[in-house]
Amino acid sequence: MSTYTEEVGKKLNELLERTYDAEKGFKNAAENVDHAALKSYFSQKAQERYNFGHELKSEIKSFGQNIDKGGSVSGTLHRTWMDVKALFSGDNEESMLEEAIRGEKAAVDEYQEVLGESSLPSSTKSLLTSQKNTIESGLANIKSLEDLR
Numbered sequence: 001m002s003t004y005t006e007e008v009g010k011k012l013n014e015l016l017e018r019t020y021d022a023e024k025g026f027k028n029a030a031e032n033v034d035h036a037a038l039k040s041y042f043s044q045k046a047q048e049r050y051n052f053g054h055e056l057k058s059e060i061k062s063f064g065q066n067i068d069k070g071g072s073v074s075g076t077l078h079r080t081w082m083d084v085k086a087l088f089s090g091d092n093e094e095s096m097l098e099e100a101i102r103g104e105k106a107a108v109d110e111y112q113e114v115l116g117e118s119s120l121p122s123s124t125k126s127l128l129t130s131q132k133n134t135i136e137s138g139l140a141n142i143k144s145l146e147d148l149r
Helices: 006-031 036-062 073-088 092-115 122-146
Strands: none
Touching: 006 036, 006 092, 006 122, 036 092, 036 122, 092 122
16 A cells, blocks of 8 residues: 555546546437437446446545545536537537547546556556556447448
8 A cells, every 4th residue: 555645546536537527428428319329339438437437436445545526627518518519510419429539538648647657556557457448449449430420
């Protein structure tokens, strides 16, 4: 536990907030699209982020750190932007998919930043690497959904 710092705990809590934000955003997107494949994709991503959140919470707790509750202001703003864009966009599903891709790319960057911490315990590094790889794999697969439009 000596390698686990409060700074790492803070960064993991920020990642947890972003995970909550992504889960809410994907749920919102799933509720607002008609295309069956997109609805399924967004629902699956919401469940994935729900699972990520529980994994992150367990990891944070296992090192005696406190868990911050709730989502971030930027996440709420991003979901609101997705709602506004969907309202005024001629192609609601395309714009939501574009926003999802943008959000996933940002998530990969956030994971990469935290993984750059030299003081990460091996269990944390392993968990974050696995979650980042899952997000990257999803980004690679999203190209097939873009072709469905």
